[in-house]
Amino acid sequence: MTQNTKFNAAILIIGNEILSGRTQDTNTSTIAQWLNSIGVKVNEVRVIPDIENTIIETVNHLRKVNNYVFTTGGIGPTHDDITAQSISKAFNLEYEIHKEAFKILESYYKVGEFNEGRQKMVWMPRNANLILNPTSGAPGFYIENVFCLPGVPSILKSMLGGLKNKIVGGDPILSHTISLKTVESEIANSLTNVQDNNKDVEIGSYPFFHAGKLGVSIVIRSEDQLKIDKCSSEVLEFVNLKKIEVVVR
Amino acid sequence: MTQNTKFNAAILIIGNEILSGRTQDTNTSTIAQWLNSIGVKVNEVRVIPDIENTIIETVNHLRKVNNYVFTTGGIGPTHDDITAQSISKAFNLEYEIHKEAFKILESYYKVGEFNEGRQKMVWMPRNANLILNPTSGAPGFYIENVFCLPGVPSILKSMLGGLKNKIVGGDPILSHTISLKTVESEIANSLTNVQDNNKDVEIGSYPFFHAGKLGVSIVIRSEDQLKIDKCSSEVLEFVNLKKIEVVVR
Structure with a gap:
């Protein structure tokens, strides 16, 4: 965090x-x-x-x-x-x-x-x-x-x-979720690289088992939409390389 | 507690x-x-x-x-x-x-x-x-x-x-719930009396709004079934006196 x-x-x-x-x-x-x-x-x-x-x-x-x-x-x-x-x-x-x-x-x-x-x-x-x-x-x-x-x-x-x-707050904390048809262990290393490249963004990885679908949701959180977009592209880059399917939940 | x-x-x-x-x-x-x-x-x-x-x-x-x-x-x-x-x-x-x-x-x-x-x-x-x-x-x-x-x-x-x-534990913690068609304020004083008479029993009162029913669940918890039974009778006693309906949830 x-x-x-x-x-x-x-x-x-x-x-x-x-x-x-x-x-x-x-x-x-x-x-x-x-x-x-x-x-x-x-x-x-x-x-x-x-x-x-x-x-x-x-x-x-x-x-x-x-x-x-x-x-x-x-x-x-x-x-x-x-x-x-x-x-x-x-x-x-x-x-x-x-x-x-x-x-x-x-x-x-x-x-x-x-x-x-x-x-x-x-x-x-x-x-x-x-x-x-x-x-x-x-x-x-x-x-x-x-x-x-x-x-x-x-x-x-x-x-x-x-x-x-x-309540006095700051900028809203934004988030973007990418859900994938894969298991965590297949993407763990690539995701660690993305986190290392973007240390001030919170990246979480959460396996899901829902309505017959099994996969992993990657959640990217920051107050800065540009930072979220940058992380998103980096995630989608390794997802494409590994030919992993993006799913809609 | x-x-x-x-x-x-x-x-x-x-x-x-x-x-x-x-x-x-x-x-x-x-x-x-x-x-x-x-x-x-x-x-x-x-x-x-x-x-x-x-x-x-x-x-x-x-x-x-x-x-x-x-x-x-x-x-x-x-x-x-x-x-x-x-x-x-x-x-x-x-x-x-x-x-x-x-x-x-x-x-x-x-x-x-x-x-x-x-x-x-x-x-x-x-x-x-x-x-x-x-x-x-x-x-x-x-x-x-x-x-x-x-x-x-x-x-x-x-x-x-x-x-x-x-895990080394003790006796299981037992509980009994009595759900009533009433509001908390109607039973607050009577319930306080029951709690005062039974200080070593945990008595909770929880309003519910569920499936069109509105009421209060009284939850009685103890490791001792006899103590739960005693509290239950005392609750049912004032419930009867006040002509409050017991409901099944």
Whole structure:
């Protein structure tokens, strides 16, 4: 991976359900693709359990070594939702009712429906900035460079758009994929040469087995389209020489 | 999460393709479910890029604070496969041809097919123990408590069975799910009471939106079936009182 990207982030998935294997995390991919599109590279992902001290320590480490931290999970109404109170402790801030969030949920629900459970969702670190939720009302929040989003994938996805102007990024990270009907070992040496010629471009090689097709996808990533094009030509050059078939996936 | 499980593990996903969001990690769920079935709890998952120093530092940290570490990815034949050499450095061991692995791949491939690219896959830390690969020949390996598996999900899955007698675990971690036609806020308080009455049982609450059904799954996890049954009854008690419908997912 090239290290010249100016803006980077860590993703912190909070939840026992991912660690037990019961639930498949899909939020990493959603957030990572969105960050790439606004020029922020993901350095690291961690999945941790719903344990307060673990959340506090991990957030306090990650926020120091990354431009941004995105957490998912643990901001709902139940006993296992402890992200907001843990983040308050991490920043040494009061955990209290957020007046704006209270107003939002009070008008979101019908009269009588804004019950005690739902009111838990307006407790946040003091002076938290809200992240609006067009899907189910309850906002996420951010403090400094730590952005706290819900765990439900469809809700999380709907909230990212509203964050765009809160994040300073660089040039979008572009990528080009060339899929080949071959095996990795046939192209390993040639691909190493291309990587050696283009040290500041990230070149990945990934075997695939999909819908009866077997092959290798070569993924070329950079912020510079010209560099991607140069690598592409070099790959296609050895592909032609070796008479390897390019496939559409 | 209860902390009384005797055996624990970390999973380390190595690969730029997960961090870029291009590829969805599914290995975490596969390994976690398998570990749970043999009584090992997953404490933590990390996803890191194909950078040697990052791999070395992360492995050296995780192997000290967990009974087991499982890595996935980076043991294939291409330039971006640097796990085996990084693990060698982490353990301060020579990175060299593993004779048994060489014999396995020599007889796996047809004459002339065991080319330079494929030969890279028999380079391992000195005295590595092999993890046999019934799907595509090339073995994984382990050193002390660090188990290195490939990234391709179907291959990884096929290799776990052979590891069972290498891992000392505890009682399998059992779970029971009760799915309800309700929303989390309706049951939050009652569920908190059940958790307070059963502090050594892990109770999670997860909203679902699936196939036109909307509801909440309550997941009860413990090594002790009697404790799960007790919690279950307490949940069903408030569910009946509140006249909430139990649904089959």
